[in-house]
Amino acid sequence: MWVALRPQPHVGGLGYWIIPPARGLGLATAAVRLVLPWALNALNLRRLEAWVEPDNVGSQRVLRGAGFQQEGRLRNFITVEDRSSDALVFSVIPPKL
Ligand SMILES: CC(C)(COP(=O)(O)OP(=O)(O)OC[C@H]1O[C@@H](n2cnc3c(N)ncnc32)[C@H](O)[C@@H]1OP(=O)(O)O)[C@@H](O)C(=O)NCCC(=O)NCCS
Secondary structure (H helix, E strand, C coil): CEEEECCCCCEEEEECCCCHHHCCCCHHHHHHHHHHHHHHHHCCCCEEEEEECCCCHHHHHHHHHCCCEEEEEEEEEEEECCEEEEEEEEEECCCCC
């Protein structure tokens, strides 16, 4: 799991990968829930976002389960080996005080 700092100030991008034998055990959801407050507080982020391919249902469930909201869809945003795919955009922002 990693948090990349986007070019925009106070914006981070979340990524994760679980080794195949450990999938389906709730680990990704638990890890995202743990990392989320750390990323917002320690990294002083005002937005943590994730980009997910539309057919990656498992990853979308991970994000929704950790409190992310889907915002929209970026067309032809992800390119892997010359193949373009749309990306669904999810994000969390800190609660307003
Ligand atoms: C996507 C990935 C991170 C999920 O990790 P995981 O530890 O298996 O996820 P969890 O066990 O926390 O599952 C969370 C939810 O997604 C569901 N889910 C997991 N994999 C799924 C799949 N392949 N298809 C449908 N649902 C799936 C689980 O049933 C669970 O559902 P719930 O919310 O009803 O409980 C893992 O499959 C992975 O590493 N994939 C390859 C890398 C990747 O896609 N990274 C994300 C890029 S955006």
